[in-house]
Amino acid sequence: MAESTVATPGHDAIAPDGSFRTDVPARLDRLPWSRFHWMVVVALGITWTLDGLQVTLVGSLAGAIHESPSLRLTATQIGLTGSAYLVGAVLGALFFGWLTDRLGRRRLFFITLLLYIAASVFTGFTWDFWSFALARALTGAGIGGEYAAVNSAIQELIPARRRGTTDLAVNGTFWLGAILGAGVSILVLDPAVIDPEIGWRATFVVSGLLSLGVLLLRRHLPESPRWLMIHGEPGEASRIVGEIEKDVAREKGPLPEPEYGPVTLHRRGHIGIGEVVRAMFGSHRERTILGLTLMACQAFCYNAVFFTYALVLTRFYGIPSGQVPWFILPFAFGNLLGPLTLGHFFDSIGRRPMITLTYGMAGVLMAATGLAFAQGWLTAWEQTLAWTVIFFFASAAASAAYLTVGESFPLEMRALAIAVFYAFGTAAGGVVGPALFGWLIEGGERGDILWGYLIAAALMLIAAATEWKLGFAAEGKPLEAVATPLSAGRAGGGRGA
Template structure:
């Protein structure tokens, strides 16, 4: 890092003062480097933890239901999943607001610390209410991570790879899911450990892993783009220079910037009134698009995945300690979707690929729901069907986060991501697990079929909305996709480069 003497000389731009910065162009010209791997691993591991958390609850649902100390009903299992999502919604909004005000880096540590404490506390739950409370607090930590981490990753990854990397990072949720499924095979095997101890140990160990994240994040700098829009132009330039020096020492001379500097006028904090005006007036179509994509994928994912184990145990007679074997291929399919299809979102383009993945997932969901109702599928065939469906649904869901991050100005990026995550999860995610838990408790395949059909229709609605309202963002600087609020003039806003 720079010497302390240089740091003391850095000047913060006064409010209202106009300044020029080439930080975006310098970040976007960088060749892929180990610095970018640090960003991906240290920040993207959030999704791995979320996948671990969600899969543990999904895999452990039957064991928690059968736990002599908790003895939760199927409906209470669904309610506890909804509690996690409610916590995530509140955490996303609260921490998202602070992320735009305090910076990305400070919130990295606050949110992961909350996750750590709450996840460990879940392992010591003594009844439904304590379990639901600790799940809600765990969700709050993860929800806050979504806002801080998504915004930082998009702001520091070169534009030409932003879509590929963002989808891959969001897809690592399923690496955590696979890890959770494998862990469940151990902690739920009566021959290895008492299941009553096993499910508790799984939450405690999962929370303890967050210590590793804190160590990695020590080396992640504040987002230079956040710094420049908050008047810290000198500090932003210094951080980029340090990154450039490291990259150049490993790759040789850097290529010239592909576009020029931006002229900004230092503003005060973006108010809630500004956010509401931009979302409901200036960028109304993007708001409709973001809410639709987030809500539809959230309902589909949370409804199916949070109750996955209950379907297998109730309708296919799978023992609770064997559920992990069925979740593992499902998780791997979800992981491979963004990894294999992600580059197409940067080459073919966002609009075509988002429309395609949502539509294919919706059609296949309807077909598999009918097959389930007719009793045509075995447990493994049902798992294969869901694996294929979510191979397409996974990059679609990841693209929803990519879309809402790119759609709005830098000064409100974190709160925008948080609000859309909150809206989408509240509309589609909280209701989904509770509804499906209730449908499963009825024991009727026909009832569950209508739940599948609802999820399918919502995915098709999202596909149609993307085709109608989608916008081109592939390979473009963030400042071109949505001009910063602090751009000096309307003329600059029309042509940033």
């Protein structure tokens, strides 16, 4: 079919009433997968790898940091620095998410990555509790801000037919970072290789500096044409799409015709917080309930197990703390394989059945594993294998939660919506889950911990039921059809709006 690299005459011109017609979404969605899309995935998807790396490093290096002669942190202060990271992530997500919708995706994913790099390097040079806690909070703020800016950009640049597969795969790379973190920890915790005091500091400095390469790669990414489109710059959006089309056509040959027509939008200013609240709790109330349920339930399940993983292994199975990273590796591989293996089914079979299935399987297996643990039927490696299977499904479910909240709301408020749900899930799961499991483990009774597993299982099953009831079909559909833009002049809402 003939290549089309420019908008149809008459498109993108703004009428006196502020309205315009644009075929930018259709042109982006018709593109075949190309080097451009790989660049988007690598340059932006690195966020989740960095988060997984940071979380795993701090957990695995906690002993070395605790024993650092310069920091002299107590066990309580180690815990508080973990909380500082979570608080920073929550506040960073909200603040930078708000800015991302106002100032654009591209500008923010540079700012947030620069903040992450600076804070990670700063961590390696901290000198006391307060400097270390500040460094962790700033690192969390950078990562939290990345989630909003990057999730928005990825969903808006990837063709509709591949959006689910890509989003799940990218979110799943958190566990690639966890694998790297566990591997690095095994190396730097070995006194025969490097002095642990130098090792843990160098790890944070190097992990930050390595991200400079990602910063250079992001220079080649454009602003999201969809963001420009809804902010009254359809001509610039069309020009950027034209450049992308030329590059893709040179690689793939003539492009297919768009599968749907132009959309009509109205030029408008920035969306206010009040309008966001009205959309979330008015026309999009069911989607808000669905997003909160999916995010909170998976966050509780994940953080409850992951943050107490080492405690269970050391207290109930007698595994030395220095050997814990070896048990994290298979767990992380299972988490990575889940989204990579199951992701394409979210585009082919559909969001609703697959999200229901993955949450449901994780809940059932969590309950079964809890009963086996309480009865003392499992060895340390069998326990690890059980966790690995559970989170093969739970990882795909958690990644789908981020996909769902990104697709649920209009383009004008997408980044802030992602930030709100990320912040809610991080705060709820990061505080309640680990605190509850830590308290249950402290009692030293397997029967007590069983209740924690059953609560996590019940929450995952509740999330599965909620998805089955309130879930909507987004597979293969343009974002503008899944949630009508506010600038279209009518409210997009409800289920499948």
